[in-house]
Every structure is written in C-alpha cells, then in structure tokens.
Amino acid sequence: MKIRYILLFAFFTIANFSFSQCNEVATASEEYFSDDFVSDGQTYRALLLKDQVAEFSSLFYGGTTYRISASTGTDKGIIFNVLDQERNLIYSSEDYEKSAFWDFEVENTLNWTIEAKLDPAVQNSGCAVILIGFRE
Amino acid sequence: MTSVNYIIKNGLAVLVAGLFFTQCSSDSQPDEVKDDVQKTQVSESNSGEHSNIMSFDGQLFSVPSPIQTASLIKKSGVDFKSDLTNSSDNLNNYTTTFKQALNLGVYGADFAYISYYGQDQLSLSYMKSIRSLVESLDLSSSIDSKLVDRIVQNVDNKDSLISVSSAMFRSIDNYLKNNERTDVAALILTGGFIESLYFSANLAKEDLTGKLSKRIGEEKQTVILLMQLLAKSNDPNFESLVSEFTGLVSAFSAVETTYEYVRPETDPVNKTTKIKSKSSVTISEETLDRILIETKAIRTFITE
16 A cells, blocks of 8 residues: 555656656757747657657748757757658757757748657757747 | 655656557547548658657647747738637626636637737737636646736737737646646647647638748648547546547648758757758648638637
8 A cells, every 4th residue: 555655656746846847848948949940839759768769749830941840858868850751851859969948940840740859868868858949 | 765766756757658648549530631541640650660669748749839820911911800819798698617728728829829919908808818727727726826927917018928928828738737737738738739720721812922822731730639649548538539630630631731951050069959950831822711710610619
C-alpha cells in the first residue's frame, strides 16, 4: 500500500515538475522571436525520453517567411527536422550545429511535419518546446 | 538510485501516455467524408514508422493563425464589413466553458480582422470582450498585465497590436497546456479557425485576385484534421461540434490539390532555407458555395 502511495506521489511530483519545466522552456524560447515575427499563437510541447520522437503537422502559407525554434532548456539538447507531405527531409538542425531556430522562406502553401527528439549525448529526458512565428 | 530512475522514467512514460486522447470512430460519417478522413489517417500511420513517435500535447497538427487570413483579406483589397464579425453584444450569452472557449477564439479572429482595417475603437471593444472571456475561463493569470497595457497603448499601431495580441494568445495556449486543459485550447483554436474561414468564404467572390478562394482550398487538410482532433474528446458538446463539421469536410472533399517536391536551397550563414516545392488548388464556384453554407452552419452553432 505504502509503495502505491509513494508511486502516486512520485508521479504527481514528476508531472508537476515536468509541466513547470515545459513552461520555463516555452518562456525562454520566446527570445528567438524578435518583433519582426508574429507568433502563430500556439506552443507545441512534448515530454520526451531518449529515443522518442515527437511530431506534429502544420500548414505553411506561400509568400511567408516562418521562423521555427526548438528548445529543451539545455544548450543543443534537441534536434528538429522538417519534412514535407511525402516525408522528404526539408531541413534537419543536426546538419547545422543543432541551431535553436531556423527561418524558412515558403513560396507555395505546403503541409509539413515537424519532428523533435532529444540528443541523447546531451540529455536523456526533458520537455521539447517548438514555437512558430511568421512575417509576410 | 536505479529504482529512482525507474520511477522517473516510467512516471514520465505514463504521464506522456496520459496526454493522449483516444481515437474515435467515424462510422456515422458519409462515404466522401470517410474517404478523406481515412486518407489522412493512412498518411498519419505512414508517418509513424516506429512506435516511439508521439504527438505534441496529443495534438497531431497546428491550426493556422487567424492573423494570416486577416492579413490576406486586407491585401486582397475587399472592403471592411463590420457585420461579418460576431457582435460583442453576444458576450453575455456565453455561459458555459464550451461556448466561452469557442467564442474566445472567434473574438480573437474578429480582433485581427478589425485591426488590419484600422478600426481602432472597434478593436478596443473586441479586446474588452476577449478580456471578459479570459476572466470567465479563469485564464487571467496566464496573461502578463504588461501585455494588456501594450495593447491599449498601441491601439493606433496595427503591427504592434497584431504582434502583442498573438503573444497574448500564445500565453493563453501555453497556460492551458501547462494546466492540462488541452480541450479548452482546442476549442479556442477551433473558434478562431472557423471565424477566419467564415470571413474568407463570405468575401471570396468579391476578391478579384482569387487569393481568398485559393486560401480556402488550402485549408482542406486542416478541416479534416481539426475534425479528427475534436472527435477524440468524449464530451457530448464536442460530439455535437464534430457532427456540425461532417458537412464541412464533405464540402471540402471536392477540392483538388497537387504537390511537387523541389529541392530546397539553404543559406547557413543567414540560417535560412528557401522552399521551392510547388502546390496547387482547384476549387469550383459550386464547392465554394457549399463551403460557405457549411461554414455558416458551424459558425451559427458556435456563436448562437
């Protein structure tokens, strides 16, 4: 019985810690967005363990420049990839020193998938936060 | 130490699993809706080549910002129509969390549309409605009071107004996800998206550039995925909303899209990639009319 309570306590403690960690990472990520870029109004977050990949799809309108940032709160602790609707790799931060943000000049409207994963050499678990901003 | 690691690892795994919604069946949907939804599901399952792929916050996609549609409407040169927005007089009708969240999104889209046309006083009136719904939904602590001050101070500066209000909606979204209220976050996004689509669908025929019609067609995948997202909730209110979406997805099934991959060009010094891939949309007048009818029906469901 005691073990059950300990596990429950540990679970809620971890949950609280994890959500508060996500919040801190999300707030810190805003530094990558100058006044030039307008937020899309959303935060994309996932609690990750090593080897796990989080992903979501998003519509990117033609004639727009987008900035995508990826953070975990640890320097170079995250890798993010952008794939097109046929799963062609458009960009991987792994090829560019795990840059925390990147800009994309989009000519035609496209559906993309954004993937994020931890760099196991840096950290084994953490909150991945992706932010998207745009300018026209 | 090993057991602590075990608890942490497994606790996190359970927590992450707990963030997922359960998938709903689409048995009651018309065949054309089923076809499009199934294609989207196949595309999703193809993307999950290994079992450790997860979605962000149990949400498989993002909803385009209403600000971008408002910007396109202004650029298309069509006149401002105040009667397209949801009157702020309706505010007191929204007494449930479900309606308040949806209409917070609606008023956010209205605010963006009004701001792009420089209707300063009207903008302030809608910001009051937004603030009122933020309080009703117990989200006041999500917004830095400095952000609200900046909105009032920048009411005559369209660009600042848009930028600050989008930062405010991101704060709300972050707060809701931090407090495991992803259902409310999804409703806000839905309200904003439908209001934007309502603007585009109403104004498309006045737009001689054709850009608004094209933009509507480009939303096809978003409409399908949004319905799937909403269908993951067991809340009866969500079920009613999903049933309203069925007709819209059906109308969008007549939209044809093409895609051609072209190798992108990357400039590492400026941290920029130019995307050269091509896409096209074909949408008939008849389909536009049907989309307008279905969008009006959902919008009425949300705002009345």
